[in-house]
Amino acid sequence: MNQAIGLEGMLRALAERHGRQPSGQDQAFGLASPPPPRKRCRAIAVAGGKGGVGKTTVSVNLGMALSMAGHEVILLDADMGLANIDVLLGLTPTRHIGHLLDGTCAIEDLLLPAPHGLKVVPAGSGTRRLAQLSNNEHAAVIRAFDDLVTPPDYLLVDTAAGVSDNVAMFAAAADDVVLVVCDEPASLTDAYAMLKVLSRDFGVRRFRMVANMVRNLGEAKQLHQKLARVSDRFLDVALEFMGMVPNDERLRQAIKRQSAVVDLWPSSRSGQAFKQLAGAVDTWGEPERLGLDRIAFFSRQAAVATGW
Secondary structure, eight states: OHHHHHHHHHHHHHHHHTTOOOOHHHHHTTOOOOOSOOOOOEEEEEEOSSTTSOHHHHHHHHHHHHHHTTOOEEEEEEOTBBOOHHHHTTOOOSOOHHHHHHTSSOGGGGOEEOGGGOEEEOOOBSOTTGGGOOHHHHHHHHHHGGGOSSOOSEEEEEEOSSSOHHHHHHHHHSSEEEEEEOSSHHHHHHHHHHHHHHHHHHOOOEEEEEEEEESSHHHHHHHHHHHHHHHHHHOSOEEEEEEEEEOOHHHHHHHHTTSOHHHHOTTSHHHHHHHHHHHHHHTOOOOSSOHHHHHHHHHHHHHHHHOO
């Protein structure tokens, strides 16, 4: 019982730091009036149903494009155990998420500077323990970002491929979910499976789709319509078309050079496409369901599952 009270108190304190007024029940736990509201950080999870759809490339370039537009952005590599954002950007981390969970460093200690002010939080690669995090540990990583003295404008989360517990936790804890899809049967099938799991089991109702590696805008919209027709018929979700990234040799060259194409060749077709995606993010209204609510949800789920 004391553990349950401690968990609820922690979640209410987290809510107050985001500016929510305490309820009468909160006051019963002896909480003081909340401090001034913190800057709102929008958490965006970038997901893909299968490997090879370009999810991490989209995450890196979208994050840098937002930074180039003047936003403060943190990019979290949440592909635990198989992390590669640091490799794509030519960074050399000395610590990773595992050190945060061990208590040997704070979240600020993990921030790696990348070009144009982008900051990267690396996850360990080839670390079996990180690939097998418990629900409590996933929730701890999510909550750690509330400890940042100055929250960023955007927190981008590059999730792992597939629909593992790792992916579900981070996607459902975010304010928005961006689904990267390419025109392959396996990509479409797995994207639908992800929509189904996240909506049915975790209450995510709104998704935004990026068509990757397409020839033109017409092909991108056709790809969106293929997936939207099925999801509209069988799932209670909204799948919005966010934009597209074309097949572009410059993008492939940038990957080989361990750089973002928006940094090396901002005027290329793919560089311009990522700038447009960043512009689309700026037009989004308030999320239908704040990530804070989902953090609380998963903390409660972890408490039930583990007896915490």
